Amino acid sequence: MSFRNTFVAELRKAVTLPATWVALAVTLLGSVGVTVLNAVAVRAALDSVARESVASYSAFDTAYAAVPLGTVGAVVIGVVVMSSEYAANRTDAGSGRQITATLTASPRRTGLLVAKALTVVLLVAITAAATIPASAAVARLLIGAGPPETVSLDDALVRSVGAALYWTLTGLMALAITTLARSGIIPLIVLIVNSSLVSFSLLLTNVTPLAHWLPDMAGRRLFLGMPTVEGGLDTGPGAVVMAAWTLALLAVAGVVLSRRDA
Amino acid sequence: MTGPRVMNAVGAELSKLRTLPVATLTAVGTAVVGALIATALTAQLVDQGAPASGITVTIQAVPFVQTGLILLGVLPVTHEYAGAQLRTSLAAVPRRGLLLAGKSVATLLGLTLAAALTVGGVVAATALTGSLLDAPPVEGVVDPWPVVGAVAYLVLVGLLAHAVALLVRHLVPALAGTLSLVLIVSPLLGGLTRHARWLPDRAAMQLYDPTDAVLSAATGALVMLAWIALIGGTAAMLFVRRDP
């Protein structure tokens, strides 16, 4: 009962934070925007003489190219759910931060972190459920009549779930790192950089093959069907490794949060 | 009388930057990370039996270290909005335009220092690692321009972040927005359409890695400056007009 209260309180806090909705809206609009650009280019190619060269294009693939953007949305959600607790309020001096109120209301800190994690999962899931189908629909609409869809509905569903899982795990890692650092700077930088092409983890794989076991490298095949670098773990084992990292980081964050003075 | 007032405003902003722990940490941290990345890249090139020139490694390292400059560009504005410091700043320098000018000049100086330090660290680490690993010597005449161009690019990316921060005011959206523009949206669109060359970072990239068919180093930098002027100008207008 008490946990349920904590969870509802955390969910309420998160949905009344403007940053949450901005992250959700930017993810949705950004992904749709990139899809539009992509779909227009595909349509142009289909209309030109070189239509055979794009015969294998599918509307779903066109939309799916934008999924890396959703990672940023998930990171922002994971960060603000915790960093808002540590934001300075107007008095500056003393402990004028929301975390004081939160911890006096929900003194069981492990429960608090679990509640926050569930909140992140729920919000990222909503983001994914809105973004991926919307992008796919926009792509279908803009490409219009063309080559038959090469991605089956089942495939599309599995790949969407894969991307949503990657987003969720990244969002949870953002939550864990923000809890540890009590600031959003480090998780934003580390997780956004590592979800891009100039990933530090990718660079490290050149130094040691062990870097393939880092969470973002392990989980990268969850973006099913996206071109990626050779080597490293397969989709299934990779997802397990990434999930293990996430749980481990959350566990460390939980222990630290419980032991630390607010 | 205007001269000393501008100097006071710039001096105060530099003093703020110097005494903000996260700002100095970012500047030093970026240089250190840059040197580490250069070491890794050089070792990789030597492994492949290729000559590791400071130029090649600098070009490869810039996309990594730009994150630090983006953070440094965002901090001078966003730290004013964490808590109530902006109020003190406005009481001290009530002319909005003067405050912004002072802040932007100080940010530019800080970014230039950090960018020069970082690129210097990359070149030095490359030379050191190369000599330690007995890298094959670089042949022919080396054009040092890309190193200067890299410093200029990093400063411009930092200024872009400064402009975005001025527009959105808070750390998380400013940092997330600029990082995802430069690191995710730009490469994504780069693979989809030729028009992506007009994006600020892709245009400015011509400064150190001139590969574009349309834009040169000079025009690329101008495109970037136009973006900065557009975003920063809009933000400055809003800042001057609205109540904090």
Added chain:
Amino acid sequence: MLLIEELVKRHGSRTVLNRIGFTARPGRVTAFLGPNGAGKSSTLRILLGLDRADGGRALVGGRPYRSLRAPLRTVGSMLDGSGAHRSRTARDHLAWVARSNGMPGRRIGEVLEQVGLADSGRVRVGRFSLGMGQRLGLAAALLGEPEALVLDEPVNGLDPEGIRWIRGLLRGHADNGGTVLLSSHLMSEVAGIADDLVVISGGRIVAAGTLDEVTAGHASLEDAFFALTSPEQGVAR
């Protein structure tokens, strides 16, 4: 001298300040009284050039705050708390404030000494107590040796010793010919220090004058305050 004239401020359709006006004179401590949300802070924010008025004007020595060349040498101000970034030390905070108005660095040590923070100059503002933050805000206000002091709820968070100290400080400033404008919702606090009172309620000035004038006909300042600011009698004067 501080002059407020016909000041109007609206937030959307809500009128926060409705043509208010008063002056704070040199050599006197003027207390600006009113319940929470009456418009005290809005007035002070406009006076200090932070917010814009929708009508009327607020002048410092005959000029709008935003046109002052080195404002901190004319008006020292403090609105709730220190107004410092929490990761900077007190000394570093005062250093940039001093630099912004071209004030000498020796003033930093002097004001830290004056407000009783001499030993805490190297402590980060985030570690300060409420009262210490308040003292740091005062230190910044005193930095430019200004003619006028504008303070929003200056005794907030101060201990009894601190309250006695700030009374002495403000009295001394006025006795030396300076202007002091302070806002408060604490009657007992103001009774012992103010020469002039301005009472605001619901965005209107309901009483203004010397302490004796405003309290005439009431048993105490507190009675006067409640009589003046209660909704049904708010417009009596």
